[in-house]
Amino acid sequence: MARRARDDSERSMDSLLDALTNVVGVLLLILIISSLGLSQAVKVVVENLPDVTKEDLQELKVRADETRKNLKKLEQAAAEPKKKLEKTPAQLMLEIEKIENNNKDLAKKSSDMEELQKKIDEEEARRKSRETEVLSVAAELAEMKAILAQTPEQEKVAPKVVKMPNPRIAAPESNAYYIVCKFGKVYFVGDPYTHALKVTDAIYSNFAKLAYTGGDLGSYTFTLQSTRQNANRNGYLPVQEKVRKNGRFVKALGLDKVMVTEMGGDGAALPERDMLARLFGANDRREFSVQRMRLDEKKVKAFFGKGKFGPKDFSYFIEKNGTTDRLKLSLGFKAEGGWKIEQFKKRNSEFDKACKKVALQRNALFYYYVSADSFEAYLEARNISESHRIAAGWTTWEGEKFSPKAMPRRETINLKLDAIPMAQYENLAKTIGPKVIAAQKAEIAGLDQKVAALVPKTMKDEAAKAKFITDLKKERGAYFLSYVQPWTRQIYESVLAASEAKGSKEVRVDVHPPEIPHARLFVKAAFPSKPRPPVDPNKPKPKPRPKTPTGTTLILD
Numbered sequence: 001m002a003r004r005a006r007d008d009s010e011r012s013m014d015s016l017l018d019a020l021t022n023v024v025g026v027l028l029l030i031l032i033i034s035s036l037g038l039s040q041a042v043k044v045v046v047e048n049l050p051d052v053t054k055e056d057l058q059e060l061k062v063r064a065d066e067t068r069k070n071l072k073k074l075e076q077a078a079a080e081p082k083k084k085l086e087k088t089p090a091q092l093m094l095e096i097e098k099i100e101n102n103n104k105d106l107a108k109k110s111s112d113m114e115e116l117q118k119k120i121d122e123e124e125a126r127r128k129s130r131e132t133e134v135l136s137v138a139a140e141l142a143e144m145k146a147i148l149a150q151t152p153e154q155e156k157v158a159p160k161v162v163k164m165p166n167p168r169i170a171a172p173e174s175n176a177y178y179i180v181c182k183f184g185k186v187y188f189v190g191d192p193y194t195h196a197l198k199v200t201d202a203i204y205s206n207f208a209k210l211a212y213t214g215g216d217l218g219s220y221t222f223t224l225q226s227t228r229q230n231a232n233r234n235g236y237l238p239v240q241e242k243v244r245k246n247g248r249f250v251k252a253l254g255l256d257k258v259m260v261t262e263m264g265g266d267g268a269a270l271p272e273r274d275m276l277a278r279l280f281g282a283n284d285r286r287e288f289s290v291q292r293m294r295l296d297e298k299k300v301k302a303f304f305g306k307g308k309f310g311p312k313d314f315s316y317f318i319e320k321n322g323t324t325d326r327l328k329l330s331l332g333f334k335a336e337g338g339w340k341i342e343q344f345k346k347r348n349s350e351f352d353k354a355c356k357k358v359a360l361q362r363n364a365l366f367y368y369y370v371s372a373d374s375f376e377a378y379l380e381a382r383n384i385s386e387s388h389r390i391a392a393g394w395t396t397w398e399g400e401k402f403s404p405k406a407m408p409r410r411e412t413i414n415l416k417l418d419a420i421p422m423a424q425y426e427n428l429a430k431t432i433g434p435k436v437i438a439a440q441k442a443e444i445a446g447l448d449q450k451v452a453a454l455v456p457k458t459m460k461d462e463a464a465k466a467k468f469i470t471d472l473k474k475e476r477g478a479y480f481l482s483y484v485q486p487w488t489r490q491i492y493e494s495v496l497a498a499s500e501a502k503g504s505k506e507v508r509v510d511v512h513p514p515e516i517p518h519a520r521l522f523v524k525a526a527f528p529s530k531p532r533p534p535v536d537p538n539k540p541k542p543k544p545r546p547k548t549p550t551g552t553t554l555i556l557d
Contacts, residue, residue: 170393170554174363176407177354179381180331180397181374185338186381187313188354189331192404192513193413196329199316199516201419202309203295208424210303212296212522215435217443219487219523220428221291221494225508227412236508238289241500245280249499253429253492255279261441262485267477269444275492290417290501291494293428294522300327313337317401318516325523327516330401341380351381355388367554368394369402393556403514407554413509413517417501425495433491440488443480447473454529471531484525 170176178189189195203210212220225236243250255276262270262278280286297320307315315332344351358364366385370378378394385392443450451473455465509517 167555167557170365170391170407170556171363173408174365174391174554175361176365176367176554177358178367178369178402178404180333180369180371180402181378181381182333182371183335183338184374184377185340186344186351186374186377187333187338188351189314189402189404190354192406193410193517195311195314195316195331195404196513196516197413198311199318199327199329200519203300203516203519204292204419204421206303207293207421208427210295210299211293211424211428212299213428213432214296214522215432215439217436217439217484217487217525219294219483219490219525220432220436221293221487221490222510222520223289223291224415224518225510227506227508239501239505239507240287240289241497242285242287243496243500245276245284245286247496247499249426249496250276252426253495255492258433258437258492260437260488261444263444263477263480265481267447267473275489279489279492279496288493288497289490290420290497291490292420292518292520293425293491293494294325294520295327297521300521307332310334320521321515325521326511327519327521328403329514329516330403332401341377344384345380352384355385355390359388359390364390365554365556366390366392368392369397370394371397391556393554406513409512410509412506414504415507415518416504417498418503420498420501422495422498425498429491429495433488436488436491440484443484447476450527451476468531472528475528475531479525479527487525 175191177191180187180189224239226239228237229235230237256274258275259272260275260278261272264270279288300318304316304318307317310316310331313334314337315334317330317332318327319330320326321328339349339351343349346352358366368378368382382392382394451469454472455468459465459468507518511517
């Protein structure tokens with residue numbers, strides 16, 4: 001009985017061991033299959049990783065060796081399932097736990113596969129973007145190389161030798177000759193007076209077309225100044241000629257029949273009398289100033305037009321100088337004019353002859369105005385002028401018109417008095433004289449009405465109105481006596497003096513280039529429109545006007 005119980009116990013133990021062996025075998029098979037799948041996944045991840053360091057590779061090798069060892073043990077256990085287990089179940093559980101711990105990191109890597117794949121995709125997109133950029137740059141580089149291959153080689157230009165500048169102010173007595181470099185050419189302007197006086201001659205050669213004949217009250221003439229100073233030595237006396245009362249032009253003008261009404265010092269009209277008595281009085285002879293008649297601005301503009309007059313190289317442009325009564329000259333450059341480099345570099349060229357002529361003069365200099373398109377021409381011209389030992393200076397310049405300023409300014413000039421157009425002067429006196437006399441008479445007769453019409457409408461006080469009228473009438477009368485009446489008489493005086501003027505005479509130059517000497521525009525009378533305010537005793541005295549400069553300051557270099 002006891003033996004049977006022992007046999008039954010042994011059989012039960014064998015059954016338990018068989019069951020435990022089967023369970024362990026199944027677990028080992030599951031573990032093997034899981035390990036094999038995990039190993040394959042890890043292999044794919046590792047192969048797709050962009051970079052693996054030496055340390056990571058070494059660590060993986062160690063883990064792989066341990067995994068192989070565990071797999072070998074499991075395979076041996078699976079091949080001998082019925083072999084009696086030499087280890088206890090507790091030992092087997094420890095080994096299983098160890099295998100799980102060894103494979104924990106690999107399981108973690110497997111769970112992070114999606115994140116790793118996302119990073120791989122991002123790196124791949126960046127790589128493709130960089131490849132696209134590289135291909136674009138390579139295409140541009142190839143295109144630039146093709147263009148460069150077709151570009152002709154730049155011509156090598158011989159270097160230009162330019163002297164270092166030596167700036168210094170030109171002497172005030174220097175006589176400047178101007179040269180403009182434009183359109184790759186050299187335009188020899190020369191002495192500005194040459195052009196300005198040519199315009200003066202053109203004006204008086206065509207005086208009948210240019211004179212003012214409107215008949216308004218104003219200044220129709222201007223006086224030529226002599227070289228003799230007045231008694232106070234603060235001005236110059238006019239050029240004068242003695243005229244006989246019974247002279248030919250006195251009779252031709254019929255001055256004994258030209259009746260004129262003038263104003264007295266009290267503002268009242270004087271009795272009408274003939275112009276002959278007004279000019280000569282009881283004298284048989286009298287000196288009158290030699291004068292020139294003024295021009296019509298509109299007629300001058302129409303006559304000279306847009307540069308239709310001028311020498312072969314230049315076009316003359318004439319216009320009023322600001323608000324003055326003077327005319328200003330500017331030069332335009334004709335396309336067919338000027339000298340090209342190959343022309344003025346020739347021996348005995350016109351430019352070379354001009355240099356030789358200027359070199360003989362004392363204190364002469366060249367001053368160059370250089371446009372951006374003509375620096376080459378300037379350098380060549382400068383070399384030639386320096387070979388003649390002519391001092392020179394230059395400045396950059398841009399523009400379509402050039403206004404040459406005189407240096408130095410001439411104080412006097414020889415003027416041909418015979419050039420005064422007597423026939424035109426006589427005709428003007430006969431035609432505009434009566435018109436101006438009629439306008440003068442009307443101004444005197446309507447003085448009260450004109451002054452009353454100028455009273456401001458806002459002025460309501462009767463005493464203030466009366467004072468306004470009295471003061472303004474007095475001022476307009478003084479203006480009439482000082483300016484308007486003499487201007488009217490000078491229309492006839494200019495003709496009488498011109499009839500006696502003969503030959504050439506040295507006269508003062510009234511203006512200097514670029515203004516036109518001895519040519520003035522008509523100035524209409526400007527009567528006062530309101531009384532002048534009373535003098536303020538506390539008002540500071542005006543500063544004296546600066547002296548007129550003697551000429552243009554030029555810097556030589």
